[in-house]
Amino acid sequence: MADQRLNYVNGEWTESRTGETFETTDPASPEEVIATYPQSDAEDAEQAIEAARDASDDWGSTPGPERGRILAKTGSILDERKDELTELLVREEGKTRSEAGGEVQRAIDIFHYYGSKASDIGGTVKSSSARDTNLYTKTEPLGVAGLITPWNYPIAIPAWKIAPALAAGNAVVIKPASLAPGVVHEMADALEEAGLPAGVLNVVTGPGSEVGGTIASHEAVDAISFTGSTAVGNTVYDAATEDGKRVQLEMGGKNPTVVSDSANVEEAADIVANGAFGVTGQACTAASRAIVHEDVYDEFVDAVVDRADAIDHGHGLDDPGMGPHVSESELESTLEYVDIAQEEGATLECGGSALDREGYFVEPAVFSDVDSEMRIAQEEVFGPVLAIIPVSSYDEAIHVANDVDYGLSASVVTDDHTEANRFVEEVDAGVVKINEKTTGLELHVPFGGMKASSSETYREQGDAGLDFYSITKTVYDN
Numbered sequence: 001m002a003d004q005r006l007n008y009v010n011g012e013w014t015e016s017r018t019g020e021t022f023e024t025t026d027p028a029s030p031e032e033v034i035a036t037y038p039q040s041d042a043e044d045a046e047q048a049i050e051a052a053r054d055a056s057d058d059w060g061s062t063p064g065p066e067r068g069r070i071l072a073k074t075g076s077i078l079d080e081r082k083d084e085l086t087e088l089l090v091r092e093e094g095k096t097r098s099e100a101g102g103e104v105q106r107a108i109d110i111f112h113y114y115g116s117k118a119s120d121i122g123g124t125v126k127s128s129s130a131r132d133t134n135l136y137t138k139t140e141p142l143g144v145a146g147l148i149t150p151w152n153y154p155i156a157i158p159a160w161k162i163a164p165a166l167a168a169g170n171a172v173v174i175k176p177a178s179l180a181p182g183v184v185h186e187m188a189d190a191l192e193e194a195g196l197p198a199g200v201l202n203v204v205t206g207p208g209s210e211v212g213g214t215i216a217s218h219e220a221v222d223a224i225s226f227t228g229s230t231a232v233g234n235t236v237y238d239a240a241t242e243d244g245k246r247v248q249l250e251m252g253g254k255n256p257t258v259v260s261d262s263a264n265v266e267e268a269a270d271i272v273a274n275g276a277f278g279v280t281g282q283a284c285t286a287a288s289r290a291i292v293h294e295d296v297y298d299e300f301v302d303a304v305v306d307r308a309d310a311i312d313h314g315h316g317l318d319d320p321g322m323g324p325h326v327s328e329s330e331l332e333s334t335l336e337y338v339d340i341a342q343e344e345g346a347t348l349e350c351g352g353s354a355l356d357r358e359g360y361f362v363e364p365a366v367f368s369d370v371d372s373e374m375r376i377a378q379e380e381v382f383g384p385v386l387a388i389i390p391v392s393s394y395d396e397a398i399h400v401a402n403d404v405d406y407g408l409s410a411s412v413v414t415d416d417h418t419e420a421n422r423f424v425e426e427v428d429a430g431v432v433k434i435n436e437k438t439t440g441l442e443l444h445v446p447f448g449g450m451k452a453s454s455s456e457t458y459r460e461q462g463d464a465g466l467d468f469y470s471i472t473k474t475v476y477d478n
């Protein structure tokens, strides 16, 4: 029997006023319904926003150490439930058990991290040039934060928004993605058990345009943090900035790994294959382009094909090399890009077909002879598809790396320190890695992109994550 889940508004688990529901299913076994959720409407979202508004003053004046204690306790409760959270994540989203377990652990770590930070929020005393003036900064919460999140990291991304928003003293309304909302419900449950007062966190599920759209445009919401596609992010930005809200956007990527002629080719193939095929290529930071010097090109293509061919598929709970796509439409979209790439003249070296079995499985695909102008080299595929572009110089490699609309993560594999330094200086990306895959982030340093990947003004994670949810007053007290 599928779980029947509810919205969480003002500390109560409640049905939508529409009375309608939608289902989540297992992407590895689509006949299996995992849970039903309220198909909420704009009025449900408004009630959640009002609850957050009513709770925000009291939470904002709750001492930082007390807020921190609740967040840290939430981390401990999530830790106790790690196995069941991991299984729920696998069943709704399709990741392998190892990938999902790593993601749940990240959420746990984030709550402990911001739990420990909450005591230090408040401001700093400065020395004034006037003898009798006390000069200090005072940090205050913004009020109500609206969070809109995607399905591909359904617990880590909500955690890296909810925890700093609450640590900084804001009340929150979150609309999780409809394909995998269950782990956000579990997080709300853990926060409630840890002692979070009613109304401080509210969770509403339903259609993006209606529930997300209401949160993005509502006058009682002070800040919007959105992660998702660039197309939706731009719509959210327009709605949110109409009344001057603070906005944080984390969107798509077309992340390159440059492979220099000085690289160890086997090492480069490991780095690129892990970055391209991990989490079924469904990461905003996935390596979707390898830009490879012609002297090592053929050897590199063969080495990556070997790694792609070695990947086994299966239900995520059995911890195979690769789980399914999250949905039929994501699978269809990947297959369509495989067709487009071949029509444009790229060579399919391996993979690219749906598996002849139940579930939304696809073989990882490797394309050679890719030109930077092709759609496969320009557009986000969001599947396990790698485009390998040959170049004849390091200058050309950097030019190609930057020759896309996006600028999220970029890596270089090189044995030459001068090349590595040039890459850091010249590549258009918010995350730059040397001899590492494009995926994988640490939680205590800023994360964000450039160009169409992000709004460049605000970063997430680390101290930057807290800055987004806070405003600073400078006080001169004579």
Ligand code: NAD
Binding pocket: 148, 149, 150, 151, 152, 153, 175, 176, 177, 178, 207, 208, 209, 210, 211, 212, 213, 216, 227, 228, 229, 230, 232, 233, 235, 236, 250, 251, 252, 253, 283, 284, 380, 382, 408, 449, 453
């Ligand atoms: P999406 O843009 O379709 O949806 C994201 C969220 O926005 C969902 O909760 C959705 O319901 C909601 N939404 C949809 N229409 C809306 C509207 N009109 N107004 C307000 N909200 C609306 O993205 P997705 O398919 O869930 O996730 C995949 C995308 O997310 C990829 O493009 C990926 O690159 C991106 N992503 C980016 C990062 C990052 O940090 N840069 C991280 C993960 C995923």
